[in-house]
Amino acid sequence: MSDPLIIAGKTYNSRLIVGTGKYASYQQNADAARAAGAEIVTVALRRVNLSDPGKEILTDFVKPDEFTYLPNTAGCYTADEAVRTLRLAREAGGWNLVKLEVLADQKTLYPNMPETLTAAKALIADGFEVMVYCSDDPVYAKMLEEAGCCAIMPLGSLIGSGLGIMNPVNIRLIVEQTRVPVIVDAGVGTPSDAAMAMELGCDGVLMNTAIAAAKDPILMASAMKHAVIAGREGYLAGRMPKKMYADPSSPLAGLI
Numbered sequence: 003m004s005d006p007l008i009i010a011g012k013t014y015n016s017r018l019i020v021g022t023g024k025y026a027s028y029q030q031n032a033d034a035a036r037a038a039g040a041e042i043v044t045v046a047l048r049r050v051n052l053s054d055p056g057k058e059i060l061t062d063f064v065k066p067d068e069f070t071y072l073p074n075t076a077g078c079y080t081a082d083e084a085v086r087t088l089r090l091a092r093e094a095g096g097w098n099l100v101k102l103e104v105l106a107d108q109k110t111l112y113p114n115m116p117e118t119l120t121a122a123k124a125l126i127a128d129g130f131e132v133m134v135y136c137s138d139d140p141v142y143a144k145m146l147e148e149a150g151c152c153a154i155m156p157l158g159s160l161i162g163s164g165l166g167i168m169n170p171v172n173i174r175l176i177v178e179q180t181r182v183p184v185i186v187d188a189g190v191g192t193p194s195d196a197a198m199a200m201e202l203g204c205d206g207v208l209m210n211t212a213i214a215a216a217k218d219p220i221l222m223a224s225a226m227k228h229a230v231i232a233g234r235e236g237y238l239a240g241r242m243p244k245k246m247y248a249d250p251s252s253p254l255a256g257l258i
């Protein structure tokens with residue numbers, strides 16, 4: 003069955019996007035991205051070495067001809083900072099598809115939604131394709147979609163928390179109202195969290211810590227790949243209706 007994910011007019015077969023932080027090495031990062039079957043990797047422009055030849059460079063391991071690079075603005079706390087960071091990235095690397103995140107504070111890394119919306123509008127006016135990390139607030143999610151974002155990426159829970167999807171009802175509301183892909187970003191801790199996101203009807207999942215901080219990141223990456231596929235197929239198959247009382251599995255007719 004062909005069931006591609008289309009973001010900003012480009013088709014992907016994988017619905018799992020992975021990060022490039024917290025790994026023991028860039029080699030382990032590359033191996034995990036492959037085990038996850040990921041086609042897109044997100045890169046924190048302010049944290050990952052993309053150019054200093056005196057150190058290991060990410061692109062030597064996670065190769066740009068193998069993965070679509072999705073630069074992100076992790077570590078930016080104002081719209082201005084985020085816009086400036088992505089403009090510099092476009093000049094340096096030619097990246098036009100970007101992941102915008104504007105954070106509110108270091109303790110929660112919760113998205114600052116007014117600043118995020120301001121930055122999204124500026125970037126879209128500047129010709130960027132903006133995938134946007136956001137709160138699970140359906141009202142802001144709608145504003146970001148109307149501003150022209152090409153993917154809405156609500157948090158499952160706080161970045162790096164591994165707490166899973168704290169507010170499935172809000173995620174479902176966002177899914178129902180959104181016409182561009184909805185990708186749960188942040189907070190996934192286990193394969194069942196990833197499957198739940200997909201069963202809720204999300205178009206994909208972005209995760210970093212759940213894989214990078216696992217005891218065996220490569221095995222966890224593979225587990226996440228299967229969970230995303232299982233959740234997607236379960237969503238497309240349509241779950242059975244919930245019932246309050248038992249319903250026997252074997253037919254009642256013809257009983258002795």
Ligand SMILES: CC(=O)[C@@H](O)[C@H](O)COP(=O)(O)O
Nearest residue numbers: 021161162188189209210211
């Ligand atoms: C990698 C990234 O872009 C972040 O949004 C974040 O790190 C993902 O969150 P988790 O680490 O909780 O998966």
